[in-house]
Amino acid sequence: MIELFYHPTPNGRKISILLEELELKYKLTKIDITKNEQFSENFSKISPLNKIPVIIDNKEIVFESGAILIYLAKKNNFRFYNQKYEININEWLMVQVSFVGPMLGQLHFFYKFNKGKSEYAENRFLDLAKKIYEYLDIQLSKNKYLACNEYTIADIATFPWLCRHEWHGIGIKKYKNLSRWYEEISKRPAVIKGYDPENLGEKIPMVS
Numbered sequence: 001m002i003e004l005f006y007h008p009t010p011n012g013r014k015i016s017i018l019l020e021e022l023e024l025k026y027k028l029t030k031i032d033i034t035k036n037e038q039f040s041e042n043f044s045k046i047s048p049l050n051k052i053p054v055i056i057d058n059k060e061i062v063f064e065s066g067a068i069l070i071y072l073a074k075k076n077n078f079r080f081y082n083q084k085y086e087i088n089i090n091e092w093l094m095v096q097v098s099f100v101g102p103m104l105g106q107l108h109f110f111y112k113f114n115k116g117k118s119e120y121a122e123n124r125f126l127d128l129a130k131k132i133y134e135y136l137d138i139q140l141s142k143n144k145y146l147a148c149n150e151y152t153i154a155d156i157a158t159f160p161w162l163c164r165h166e167w168h169g170i171g172i173k174k175y176k177n178l179s180r181w182y183e184e185i186s187k188r189p190a191v192i193k194g195y196d197p198e199n200l201g202e203k204i205p206m207v208s
């Protein structure tokens with residue numbers, strides 16, 4: 001059985017959502033990053049950068065969320081990773097791991113959790129977040145989903161970051177294509193389950 005080392009953050013949720021979509025059985029092992037458990041000796045052995053998520057599948061250890069999504073999709077007959085659209089899926093997956101996640105992550109640190117510490121950083125990451133909303137909205141005016149007209153691991157990677165839209169205060173509703181995509185994905189039963197795999201009662205924030 002697959003073991004997922006997890007904390008309820010966007011990066012953790014990408015993997016629990018894909019595992020639910022693939023209807024795979026998995027064991028959830030919580031690594032509480034608010035208690036620095038990611039730096040424990042045991043976890044360091046499987047996570048060289050001391051970050052969640054990580055999976056162990058039999059003896060195979062995979063870290064980095066993008067690599068985990070590709071590994072799981074490939075192992076399951078390329079579900080959500082249709083090879084016809086491989087280049088587009090890889091592009092939008094890389095956009096998420098290199099840009100959407102890191103920039104929104106910094107916005108959370110400066111704008112949500114440390115307001116007033118650096119006006120420059122707050123403005124910089126808020127401007128970048130608005131750009132991200134715009135870029136995604138434009139892309140979603142061309143296709144139903146980010147990479148193509150099929151729901152793929154690029155959507156699964158990006159969606160949990162947009163679930164923090166209330167923290168950004170930008171107003172996702174204004175972005176018609178982005179909010180259409182968000183609402184549709186948030187209704188998927190596997191996404192609802194994978195958003196809260198610990199059954200803590202956490203709900204996906206609605207469009208506002």
Ligand SMILES: N[C@@H](CCC(=O)N[C@@H](CS)C(=O)NCC(=O)O)C(=O)O
Nearest residue numbers: 009011033050051052053064065066
């Ligand atoms: N590039 C990594 C980022 C993973 C990441 O930043 N994980 C965060 C939680 S969302 C973490 O473990 N942070 C703990 C730390 O940095 O000490 C991925 O996509 O998997």
